[in-house]
Amino acid sequence: MATNMRGLTQFIADIRGARVRELEEKRINKEMANIRKRFKDGNLDGYQKKKYVAKVIFTYILGYKVDVGHMEAVNLISSPKYSEKQIGYLAVTLLMHENSDFLRLVVNSIRKDLNENNEIYNCLALHAIANVGGQEMAEALSEDVHRLLISPTSHSFVRKKAALTLLRLYRKHPEVIPAAEWALRIVAIMDDMDLGVVICVTSLVMALAQDHLDAYAVCYQKAVDRLRRLVIEHEYAATYAYYKVPSPWLQVKLLRLLQYYPPTEDATLKNILHEVLQTIMNNCSEPSRNVQHNNAQHAVLFEAIGLAIHLDTNSPLVTTAAVLLARFISSKETNVRYLGLDTMAHLAARTENLDAIKHHQGTIILSLRDKDISVRRRALDLLYSMCDVDNSELIVGELLRYLKVADYGLREEMVLKIAILTERYASTYKWYVDTILELISAAGDHVGDEVWYRVVQIVTNTEDLQPYAAKVVFEYLKSPSSHESLVKVGGYILGEYGHLIANEPGYSPMELFAVLHSKSQFCTAPTRALLLSTYVKWVNVFPEIKEQLLNVFERYRHVLDVDLQQRACEFYALASRADDDELLQNICEEIPPFPPRESALLNRLNKKHSDTEDKRTWVHGGKDINLDRQLSRRGSRKPTLGDVNGNGTIHHGADAANDITQSLMGLDLTTSPTSTSQSPTTHLDPVSAPASMLAEAGIPRLTVSPNVERWFEKLCYSSEGVLYEDVQLQIGIKSRYHGHIGQLAVYFGNKVSAPLTSFTTTLHVEEPEAISASFAKIAPSTIAPRTQTQQLIHIECKKPFSKPPILSVSFLAGAHQTIAIRLPVVITKFLEHVKLGQADFFERWKLIGGPPRESQSVFPISLNDAGHIDLPKQRQVVSGHSFNVLEGIDPNPNNLVGAGILHMSVDGKVGCLMRLEPNREAKLCRLTIRSTSEDVAAEVQKLLHKPLSADTAHT
């Protein structure tokens, strides 16, 4: 402790005793000189070094610049004494930043401390990396940090720090962290018993998941489950209750994490989430006296409302939330008002129906005049988000009125927002022009160039607007003091469209010229240049004032500014040509409409987001903007050809190629290869694709072994049995099917004498449009030694499919293990028996006809010991695949004939007939499937063929 160094205490006391700043500086300079000398002389022992470095740190904290002690701090780090090491690390984290050259010198000491058996040393090292770690440390140390995070022997306080340190390294240098491959292992820690560890790991997962949504998809169910345990089951260590609220930090983090994912489709998770959110909202209905308790509860509540809005803006939860928010925005507590407005802006930015919010429009507008600027800002954001065609005139009017009294810091943003709203929700052109010109004249200095560019663009592209705009802008210019931006707009519009109004009284060319030119002397050179261009346009349309205009050019020919002078000379020459000369006319041709382009205003407002920082889950503005944003986020996650057409949106390869060729030739190219724009994930094969790609897409790698295949095959034609077994885990299945619906009971048995922790089950469906599979509830995260747990899976068959769902199971038993196997859910499971007579059968058989609706194969079969065909086995396979074996249809008793109807919820029912003809002498067998659907015939043939054939069957 600092005070145990007598010299340091004296130093601090001296500085405190200094009555004026000069004395303080003198004392510090003296001390620094002394320290510099001591360091130069060298030969200091650890205690002295520590003392001097501590003095340097204290000086630094007082706000003085220090330039000594870095080297000594580096030395202290490798000291074997903890007290010296600690001061060394403190100095490194305070005095150095991530690009400091000194850090190179400490990498090795830090690594040594990371690998030390002493956890306190580990912590110091981790903490240092988390504070100053840059690219170099990321490359050198990320493996060590990761090891500390996942090692089963690490203490929880080490793992907490390791998680955050890893996060820091990822932010600084994402390339060194194989985020996708580590995904399952890291997410598994979210099941940890220690909530402190869970908080830290959730922060880490949140950052990684934003860039690797699919790879980290498992965290969704983990987060939901943890919320359920905290909020509903009240399952947490008592010390983690903060003023009676279960770990508000963790709750907020989890609720935020869920907002980075698209709303879940899984009915089970949806129900749990609904219950959790409902409970959180109910908890807040009775406000308590304690400030801290209230704070914590509201922190959770606001995040929960955010999530409810994200999940579904039409749900009853959001209706409840809207009522709560309405109460908050008129609360007496400023904090609550502030957050109420903020969250309401979120709601306004996402919802389709603004009525609930519009109800409180009056209150919100009043908030613009709140005594607190923070609240005023939030009110502005909310008004911006809730504006639509109906209330735009009112809101923009209010904003304009407020603009004149608003804080300076707020004005520029307000101007942009007003300009955008005016443009987006203009009901009449007249209103648009009036408002925007009033804006320009009122806000003056705060109007960015984008605003008046945009006005010009819109007026140019809207013919009806031109005469009116010209008149109004002229009226504004008449007022004695007009802002320069207004002069620019005026110069441009009057130059282009002045002739449209010149015949009306009060707008004669002479008057236009007089008013505009009177402003010229107050303007900067670029504006004057613009006015010169206006004049040359007038020379063309107003011959009556040509003389005055020539006069102006004449005078400007001698100004110092190069641009002005050049323009004046050129315009003078142009204007002095003979009257019948066509050159001037051609040059002053009316400008064509601008090509439609994205508003520069929005670009300015929504600047690009940085790479590994936490992203916002929504932006201010209407729901369209948020939708666009989500799409572009998805698009930009996998960079394709990138920013080809220059306006910031990323197109997939084929689209971009299309854009270019179209703009070049204006031809309709209908044969462009659109298939290339398909998402790459659909082509990944879970057996052979590279591990990193699989991990990135969140597809589990299938566990392969002869046994796995045998178990799977057997279960394809039987309803219960073992699906997987190894020394630790056994998975058994019982199944039941009815029509297109199936139910699977999966039994997980722990065979060892230690618990399996962080037990996670997920389902992966490769053809989600054809088959769906979901768990009835979230699996318990622990399986006690030598016990079994059961999970129900609901399955629905929508269309013919060929890839059974994959069940992936991961757990911690010492190390982290993952098993991924296909569930024995194949298309024949959805066949139902049908009874057909001989005549009926053959009639249908013929009706269906040959290929492609017939699928046939001939394959070798093995005979049993007695040299006979294994008829019972064949019969078992065929009836196991749910065919009704029809007797007495085929004259040959060895042949098998069957029929079934396939039930699918989307594609309806499909009939399916089969015939199996074994031949003992040739040891061959012919299998014929006929079905009204080609896909079904081929798939069923494949399924039946496999267990029957001698080449492929696993006996």
Added chain:
Amino acid sequence: MIHAVLIFNTSGVPRLTKFYTPLQQSAENLTQKIFSLISSRSATLCNFLDAPELESFLNQKDADGEKLRVVYRNYATLYFVFVVDAAESELGILDLIQVFVESLDRAFENVCELDLVFHFDEVHHILSEIIQGGLVLETNVEEIDHAVQTAAKARKESFASANPLSLGGGGVGSRSSGLQTPLGWLTGRLTGVGAR
């Protein structure tokens, strides 16, 4: 993410400055700026302040609509100020400030401004048990206290041999052990109870 943790007293003297993002300008300017923003706000205003003015100080890349917010809390003579971005919950940070103060209070037994002056290293150690690299490490006061005690013990063990002048002691809470520090002029208590 938390970009900075600052403590200064009601006259604007910094007592703790910790930045988790490299600064673009001098730390003194920043604290002065924040102090001038905050000290002018009356007690009934909210604890949050949008701070677009501060973005030039911190190396903040222009994220979309990403605004820094200042969350602060006033305890007796001290302001506790956190500069955070939009990824943090404002009320959550307010809670965290409370946790920080409660942890300080535990370590120093009725913490006061002078403790922060004379035990600046200890304050940094406590902070490092709560926030690491701009992210929340632990919010449980028990856990924080435990970690601080463990470190203090380790320091104490290594201390006696390191300091020839040591009078022994050196654990947390033994601030007056054998030393005459001018504790007489305590400026005021800042324990959590009266906090706004």
